[in-house]
Structures are given as structure tokens and as C-alpha cells.
Amino acid sequence: MIQADSIDKSYxxxxxxxxxxxxxxxxxGEGEFIAIMGPSGTGKSTLLNLLGCLDSxxxxxxxxxxxxxxxxxxxxxxAVRNRKLGFVFQSTSFxxxxxxxxxxxxxxxxxxxxxxxxxxxxxxxxxxxGLEHRLTxxxxxxxxxxxxxxxxxxxxxxxxxxxxxxxxxxxLDSRNSAEIVNILAQLNAEGLTxxxxxxxxxxxxxxxxxxxMQDGVLGRRFDD
Amino acid sequence: MISxxxxxxxxxxxxxxxxxxxxxILSMAGIAIGIAGFVxxxxxxxxxxxxxxxxVGVLGTNTVIVxxxxxxxxxxxxxxxxxxxxRLMGHELSAMAPVLHKYANAYINRKQQRVHLVGxxxxxxxxxxxxxxxxxxxxxxxxxxxxxxxxxxxxxxxxLFSTTRATGRTLxxxxxxxxxxxxxxxxxxxxxxxxxxxxxxxxxxxxxxxTVMTPKAVNDLEFSQLLLKFTEDVRITAAIPLLHRxxxxxxxxxxxxxxxxPYELLIKKKQFQHMLELFLLGIxxxxxxxxVAGVLNVMLVSVNSRRSEIGLRRAVGAxxxxxxxxxxxxxxxxxxxxxxxxxxxxxxxxxxxxxxxxLPVEFDLQAILAGFVISxxxxxxxxxxxxxxxARLNPVEALRS
Numbered sequence: 001m002i003q004a005d006s007i008d009k010s011y012x013x014x015x016x017x018x019x020x021x022x023x024x025x026x027x028x029g030e031g032e033f034i035a036i037m038g039p040s041g042t043g044k045s046t047l048l049n050l051l052g053c054l055d056s057x058x059x060x061x062x063x064x065x066x067x068x069x070x071x072x073x074x075x076x077x078x079a080v081r082n083r084k085l086g087f088v089f090q091s092t093s094f095x096x097x098x099x100x101x102x103x104x105x106x107x108x109x110x111x112x113x114x115x116x117x118x119x120x121x122x123x124x125x126x127x128x129x130g131l132e133h134r135l136t137x138x139x140x141x142x143x144x145x146x147x148x149x150x151x152x153x154x155x156x157x158x159x160x161x162x163x164x165x166x167x168x169x170x171x172l173d174s175r176n177s178a179e180i181v182n183i184l185a186q187l188n189a190e191g192l193t194x195x196x197x198x199x200x201x202x203x204x205x206x207x208x209x210x211x212x213m214q215d216g217v218l219g220r221r222f223d224d
Numbered sequence: 225m226i227s228x229x230x231x232x233x234x235x236x237x238x239x240x241x242x243x244x245x246x247x248x249i250l251s252m253a254g255i256a257i258g259i260a261g262f263v264x265x266x267x268x269x270x271x272x273x274x275x276x277x278x279x280v281g282v283l284g285t286n287t288v289i290v291x292x293x294x295x296x297x298x299x300x301x302x303x304x305x306x307x308x309x310x311r312l313m314g315h316e317l318s319a320m321a322p323v324l325h326k327y328a329n330a331y332i333n334r335k336q337q338r339v340h341l342v343g344x345x346x347x348x349x350x351x352x353x354x355x356x357x358x359x360x361x362x363x364x365x366x367x368x369x370x371x372x373x374x375x376x377x378x379x380x381x382x383x384l385f386s387t388t389r390a391t392g393r394t395l396x397x398x399x400x401x402x403x404x405x406x407x408x409x410x411x412x413x414x415x416x417x418x419x420x421x422x423x424x425x426x427x428x429x430x431x432x433x434x435t436v437m438t439p440k441a442v443n444d445l446e447f448s449q450l451l452l453k454f455t456e457d458v459r460i461t462a463a464i465p466l467l468h469r470x471x472x473x474x475x476x477x478x479x480x481x482x483x484x485x486p487y488e489l490l491i492k493k494k495q496f497q498h499m500l501e502l503f504l505l506g507i508x509x510x511x512x513x514x515x516v517a518g519v520l521n522v523m524l525v526s527v528n529s530r531r532s533e534i535g536l537r538r539a540v541g542a543x544x545x546x547x548x549x550x551x552x553x554x555x556x557x558x559x560x561x562x563x564x565x566x567x568x569x570x571x572x573x574x575x576x577x578x579x580x581x582x583l584p585v586e587f588d589l590q591a592i593l594a595g596f597v598i599s600x601x602x603x604x605x606x607x608x609x610x611x612x613x614x615a616r617l618n619p620v621e622a623l624r625s
Binding site: 095106 | 232239532533535536537538539540541542543544545546618619620623
């Protein structure tokens with residue numbers, strides 16, 4: 001699914017180049033569930049954004065689902081994000097003036113699905129994450145745990161091949177956190193490939209493999 | 225692909241208004257006022273052009289009017305002048321109508337009404353291109369034989385007989401009875417409203433033979449106004465010095481006579497209206513520019529406060545073009561709704577201008593279309609920069625905010 005080979009990424013400030021990822025290689029097979037741990041500011045999120053085709057790599061090669069991402073233009077990248085990827089972010093980001101079904105259905109808007117079909121599928125997904133009683137709510141009216149479940153529903157909308165989760169339990173208490181991990185594990189059991197970033201060893205424990213990142217260098221963690 | 229794609233951003237664009245309705249309304253107001261001003265200007269210009277064309281159609285370009293303006297009010301023009309004109313400029317003149325104005329009481333049954341009497345000849349109709357609703361105008365033999373016949377202006381007929389079908393009826397003017405031989409079709413001659421033309425509103429006048437109005441012999445008539453129509457190939461400005469000599473240059477200097485070229489007055493009036501138009505157009509443009517700046521500002525604020533929304537949309541599959549279209553549509557909708565309000569307001573203002581200032585105002589599809597297109601353009605201009613800014617946002621940075 002993921003073949004990242006010697007990826008470099010650095011950010012440039014005026015007169016200053018800050019390397020964030022150094023020669024990072026990662027392979028994730030179809031249906032695998034991997035977790036990436038590590039201190040803040042070591043490049044985990046940057047790596048996830050690159051894997052999520054939100055940013056461009058400076059060096060190396062990235063192939064996702066047999067497509068060479070590093071050679072694509074904006075429209076092609078947007079199409080990949082739309083059809084193959086699902087994102088769950090730590091800070092719940094929604095469009096605050098749209099109700100939950102419209103928020104969940106956003107990926108459908110960008111692949112030309114009709115509004116009726118979008119609403120129907122979004123309603124089904126919200127039911128699946130146990131929020132059928134919240135259909136007419138706005139995002140601001142949700143609790144933290146509920147928000148992350150809505151975010152997962154949105155990530156699943158276009159039946160992605162890969163789910164990217166950036167500290168999805170970072171703002172949750174242990175009970176809600178366990179619930180989210182449960183949902184992720186269940187999705188993985190159904191065949192969805194998942195890359196998860198977390199600080200929480202317990203959350204990482206749900207993954208097949210755990211990686212550790214420090215100062216822009218990615219390594220396996222063997223002590224688990 | 226891009227061509228009709230934007231349509232699907234139209235409905236979602238209104239969702240945003242739930243958050244910042246006041247800003248949306250304020251930014252629309254500038255566009256609305258600008259467009260309103262613009263519509264009024266176009267309508268006024270259109271009205272002025274139509275009035276000009278109509279007036280020139282009635283008066284022609286080669287009409288000269290000589291008025292007696294002496295303080296004692298006595299007629300300063302006479303038959304001798306007509307003969308001189310005939311002798312010296314006969315080839316260049318196509319029509320000549322002496323006119324005497326007077327007020328008289330008209331009686332019908334027991335009803336009495338004050339009317340404006342115009343004593344003239346058959347040529348008068350030619351000079352002003354008058355159309356008849358029924359009957360005929362004064363004929364040469366009416367003048368020669370001093371027939372007591374009258375032609376009524378449309379309004380005069382309505383006032384006296386309560387109908388325009390007055391041909392064949394009789395009325396008393398002063399002490400004598402007259403037969404109505406015709407009624408004019410026009411209710412007003414816009415050209416004759418020019419203040420310096422001492423010609424009454426044709427619609428409210430009663431026309432009788434000049435020879436009936438004054439007891440003097442045909443070759444010794446005195447009258448207060450002379451209408452001259454020159455042939456098309458005569459340059460009026462070239463003819464005026466000779467006219468001055470014929471009537472006596474000193475009499476113009478002593479203000480016993482005045483000479484008016486209605487076409488020149490119309491041109492002057494048109495120039496004045498054109499200046500007014502330019503002035504209003506300038507003001508409207510400034511207001512419109514302020515409106516554009518308003519929408520631009522609202523859109524910039526909107527883009528800045530919705531960075532995370534932009535990042536999110538990019539993450540779930542929006543291309544740069546998608547984001548660009550979304551914000552363009554939002555800006556254009558603001559401007560077009562503002563512009564539509566402006567169109568309505570402009571129409572209302574135009575009606576007021578027409579009523580209060582008695583200026584001709586003419587609304588047509590052209591003005592409405594122009595207003596609409598300009599608000600569309602204003603929307604495009606004010607939305608393009610914020611929309612580009614939104615589209616250029618790096619999704620990762622946008623998500624971080």
C-alpha cells in the first residue's frame with residue numbers, strides 16, 4: 001500500500017533551512033495497522049501529511065497504492081486524497097455552519113455525488129459510529145468523543161484504502177479513547193489499512209507494528 | 225470541466241451568511257448604491273436621447289423662430305417682413321408661419337373656459353409636424369376667406385368637450401361662434417417645453433386663422449411670432465446674418481425681437497444633460513469602487529477566518545480550482561444580490577427624478593442588463609484576490625490554524 005523510499009523534507013524560513021524528515025523509508029502492506037510514536041516536534045505529523053498527499057516531498061520517492069505520488073499535480077493529488085485517503089486529526093476540524101451529515105459528506109461533494117445520495121450515505125455512516133441521534137446537530141454541539149467519531153465517519157465516506165489518524169485520541173479521556181481505538185481496530189479487521197500517530201502506548205498497542213520517530217529519523221521499536 | 229462546475233457552489237455559498245449576516249449586508253450596500261446610481265444615469269441618458277430625437281423630429285434641425293419681445297407687448301412683426309423674406313430668401317425657405325398669441329374665453333353651453341388662442345396659417349402644422357386625431361388643420365382658404373373655424377389641441381378638446389371627437393361641433397370664442405374642423409393627436413410637444421420658446425403647449429391651445437384674430441388686411445398683418453423652416457441644405461448659422469438685416473439688426477439689440485434656433489437649444493440642453501450624466505456616472509463609479517472594496521474586505525476576512533475550513537476541504541479532496549470557485553461564487557453572489565437591490569433602488573430613484581425634477585427618464589432592458597453585468601463584474605473583481613489567496617493556501621498550514 002505504502003512504499004516510501006528515502007524521503008527528505010525540510011521547511012525553509014527566510015535564510016534558514018530546517019530539515020524535518022531525514023531519509024525516511026516506510027513500507028506498509030495492504031490491511032496493515034501501524035502506529036508511529038515519538039516526542040512532539042520530531043516530524044510525525046509531517047510524515048503523515050506527506051503520506052496523505054497534503055504536502056510535497058523534497059527528496060526520495062513515494063508510491064501509494066501503486067501510484068507515484070511524488071510526480072502528481074494538484075488536481076491528481078486532490079483526487080487521490082478524495083478517493084483513496086481518509087483523515088482523522090487530533091483537533092477536531094469541521095465546518096461549523098454545516099450540520100453533521102453535510103460535514104461527513106464533504107468528500108462526496110468533491111467527487112460529484114448528488115446531495116440526496118451524500119446525505120443518505122452520511123446518515124448511514126453516522127449510524128455506524130453510533131450518532132444516529134445527532135443528525136441535525138452542528139459540530140459545535142458535540143463532545144470530544146462524539147467529534148472524533150464524526151471525523152471517522154467523514155474519513156470513511158468515500159470508502160478509502162488508507163486511513164491516516166494524527167493523534168485521534170489526544171484530547172480524549174481513557175474511556176472515549178478506548179472507544180475510538182475499538183472502532184479503528186474493527187475497521188482494520190474489515191481490511192482497512194491504517195497509519196496512526198499517537199503518544200499513548202496503550203493506543204499504539206492496537207497496531208500490528210509500532211515505529212518510533214526521533215529528530216526526523218524513523219525506526220522500528222523492538223522493545224514491545 | 226470548469227465551465228459549469230461553479231453552479232454547485234451557489235447554494236452552499238448561502239450557508240456562510242448564517243455566521244456573518246451583517247458583514248454580508250454592509251458589503252452589499254456599497255454595490256447596491258453604486259449600481260442604483262448607475263441605473264439612474266443610464267435611464268436619464270436614455271430619456272434625454274429619446275426626448276432629443278423626438279424634439280428634433282418635431283422641430284427639425286432647420287427651424288428658426290423669431291419672437292417679438294418688446295415691453296409694451298405689441299406685435300413687432302408684420303407682412304412687409306414676410307415679403308422681404310420671400311424676396312431675399314425665398315429659395316432657401318420651405319415654410320413660413322406668422323403667429324399671434326392671445327388668451328380668450330371659450331363658451332360651450334353654459335360652460336366658460338380660458339383658452340390659449342393661436343392665430344396662424346396652414347403652414348404652422350408643417351413647421352411643428354403636428355398630427356391630427358380627426359378632421360383637418362387650417363387651410364389656406366380658411367385664412368383668405370377669414371373663416372371662423374378652429375382646430376383644438378387634444379387637451380383643449382378634452383377640457384371643452386370632454387372628448388377628442390369634437391370635429392363638427394361649435395364653440396363660442398369671445399363674441400363669435402366657430403366650427404371645430406379638427407383635433408390634434410399629440411397631447412404635448414416636448415420640444416415646445418423649452419422655456420425660452422414663447423409657444424404654448426400645443427395640446428392645450430386652440431388654433432384659428434390669423435386673419436380672423438386680427439381685423440387688419442392680409443398684406444398689412446401684424447403678429448408676434450414668426451416660424452421659419454429652411455430647406456435641409458441651408459446652414460442656419462450662415463443664414464442668420466441676413467435674417468438680422470431683414471428684420472433690422474437694431475431691433476434685436478434693443479430687445480424688441482429675439483431669434484431662436486430650437487435645434488441649438490436642444491443641442492445645448494443635450495450637452496447639459498450629458499454633463500450631468502458624466503457627473504453622476506463619476507459619483508456612481510466612486511461608490512461602486514467603495515462597494516467593491518467592501519466586498520473585497522469581507523471576502524478577505526472570510527478567507528482568513530476560514531483557513532481551517534479551506535485546509536479541511538483540501539484534505540477531503542478539493543483542488544485549488546474548487547476552492548477558487550467556492551470563494552469566487554460567494555463574492556459574486558454578494559455583489560449580484562447587492563446589484564439587484566441596486567437595480568430596484570435605481571428604478572425607484574429614476575421614477576422620483578422623473579417626477580420631481582421633470583427630467584425625462586427611460587428604463588429599458590439595456591440599463592437593467594448593464595447594471596446586472598456591472599455588478600457581476602464588480603463581484604468578480606472583488607472576489608478574485610481573496611479567492612486566489614484561499615486557493616494558494618498550503619493545506620498543511622491551513623489545517624494547522
